[in-house]
Amino acid sequence: MDTENTKNQISQLTDSELLEQYRQGHEWAFREIVDRYKNSLYAFLRRFVSQQDLVEDIFQETFLQLYTSQDSFDMERPLRPWLFTIAANKAKDALRKIQRQSSLSMGTMADAGDVSIDEVVNILTSYEITPEDEVSQDETARRVREVIAEMPENLRGILILAYFEQFSYKHMSEILSIPIGTVKSRLHTAVVHFMKKWKAANRGTDNHGLSEI
Numbered sequence: 001m002d003t004e005n006t007k008n009q010i011s012q013l014t015d016s017e018l019l020e021q022y023r024q025g026h027e028w029a030f031r032e033i034v035d036r037y038k039n040s041l042y043a044f045l046r047r048f049v050s051q052q053d054l055v056e057d058i059f060q061e062t063f064l065q066l067y068t069s070q071d072s073f074d075m076e077r078p079l080r081p082w083l084f085t086i087a088a089n090k091a092k093d094a095l096r097k098i099q100r101q102s103s104l105s106m107g108t109m110a111d112a113g114d115v116s117i118d119e120v121v122n123i124l125t126s127y128e129i130t131p132e133d134e135v136s137q138d139e140t141a142r143r144v145r146e147v148i149a150e151m152p153e154n155l156r157g158i159l160i161l162a163y164f165e166q167f168s169y170k171h172m173s174e175i176l177s178i179p180i181g182t183v184k185s186r187l188h189t190a191v192v193h194f195m196k197k198w199k200a201a202n203r204g205t206d207n208h209g210l211s212e213i
Contacts, residue, residue, distance in 0.1 A: 015079035022070050030070075034063055037080065040165065041087055047160045048091050050149045058094060062087045081171040088157060088175055095153055147197045155190035162187050 010032050013021070018036075021029035041062065045055045065086050066073075073082070148156055161167045161175060172187075173180045 016075050019070060019073060019075065019079065030067060033066070033079070037083055038063075041083060044084065044160060044165055045087055045091060047148065047164060048088070048157060049095065050145070054091075054094050058087060058090045061090050078171075081167065081174055084161070084165065084167070085175045088161075092153060092157070143201055144198075147194060147201055150197065151190070151193060154186065155193050158183065158186050159190040159194060162190075 010018075010028070013029075013032070015033065015036075018029045018033050022033070038059075042055070042059055045058055046052075049055050049058065062083060066083065073079075148159065151159070158172060158176065161172050167175065169180050169183050172183045176183065178186070
């Protein structure tokens with residue numbers, strides 16, 4: 001069979017069709033799923049965890065869980081949010097093992113002040129996962145990475161899911177196992193938190209270099 005035609009036919013299969021093929025014992029279907037989602041999932045983990053050794057471990061564990069649990073997967077449920085749910089849970093578990101769980105009272109960040117959602121989006125879109133030599137040349141991307149890395153886990157996760165992965169409120173609710181109302185309020189808190197830290201960092205850079213976040 002023509003290899004190129006075969007690739008084209010496989011690429012046109014839906015996630016559900018690939019999972020069904022995998023359930024029937026076709027390993028190529030699993031490889032296609034990995035190819036389809038490996039880049040976005042890896043980028044998500046790099047933003048969430050920022051520690052390379054943990055990223056590699058969680059990335060492999062996520063696809064290993066998919067590999068071993070295909071029979072229990074709900075075929076009516078979209079695959080992408082399910083994969084990110086696995087990755088997010090494993091990332092949170094890993095972080096809890098190496099650092100004290102950060103917490104932030106919603107009340108302490110309730111005042112949005114002059115924070116603009118558009119302003120946040122503009123800043124965040126400058127932050128891309130690129131080769132390290134390119135990142136080192138992009139001062140804005142470096143500073144965004146530092147601010148996000150220092151955010152409390154619950155706020156960092158929802159900011160990444162919303163602005164980088166562009167999940168809906170419904171999917172974020174499923175991934176994080178929290179009500180939609182909590183998604184909205186936590187995202188607001190995350191935006192306010194990011195902007196306060198971002199502005200503080202920029203003020204510090206203007207005077208004495210990047211301030212301590």
